[in-house]
Amino acid sequence: MQSELDLKKIVHDHGYKATPQRLAILSVFSKNHRPFSAEEIYKKLKKTGTDLVTIYRTLTSFEKGGVLKRVDLRKDSVQFELAHGHHHHIVCTICGRVEDFDDCDLETVTKKIVSKSAHFKSIREHSLELFGVCRKCS
Amino acid sequence: MQSELDLKKIVHDHGYKATPQRLAILSVFSKNHRPFSAEEIYKKLKKTGTDLVTIYRTLTSFEKGGVLKRVDLRKDSVQFELAHGHHHHIVCTICGRVEDFDDCDLETVTKKIVSKSAHFKSIREHSLELFGVCRKCS
DNA sequence: TCATAGTTGCAAATGAGTTGCAATTAGATT
């Protein structure tokens, strides 16, 4: 659980002004360690009156600044989550449940790939998502 | 290079009627083994007069039927490619160049993940894309 | 050849995400 001061520091450290809207948006992510779409955040922040446009703009600039990262979980809309801490997801293709995992062991694979590649000599990022059916749904 | 008959067979084998539009769409994929968006196919098939809506509908139903699969390469629109033959992509984050690779060695990782998972006991699919900068762009 | 379910094309709708702009405000400066 992050205090409000921590969030303010994060925002400042990335060179943004710490507006109540941004702190509210960031608090959603820090309270729930899972991906959120703009619309989901909008609903969670209804009471604060934060505009959907502000949420879109904040998500985009936080992504550029490295605070958040974009995740593709084959949902209809784009999702974001806190950027710190490398991890991946297992998604239930029926109910949409999302579980995390950390060790993707991709260094070896990546090295092998790069050594064989004609055009790439290094990899900066990767995306890896697993899809299955969870116990409840199977 | 696939003959038209082959394409017709593929379409039939999946339970679809072999319309000229579907054969044309499929031929784009079989002639170029790389991902295409609906719009790209539309442009390639301008001369045939195939409607964009038909392309969207065909892509969607071919995906459901397992002829094509959806790929997320962080482009603005969704892309598809032939489903047969398991492989992944390396994408240049500057020019968008795409290169394939086959051996992802994910079985070991997947097994480990599943053995640790609280909610999942098996994985049906996975998505893995690598992102870097190609020689030309670096 | 005929019947018909599956398919197509057009037009209109949807919906996520973006943009222009005037009003507001966080935070630096005095």
Next chain:
DNA sequence: AATCTAATTGCAACTCATTTGCAACTATGA
């Protein structure tokens, strides 16, 4: 603490990928 200014917000209007309704068409099986 009052002031200044560039960053930020909210509203309305827009864009653009994708979807849907529907009447006309056609691939295929009988």
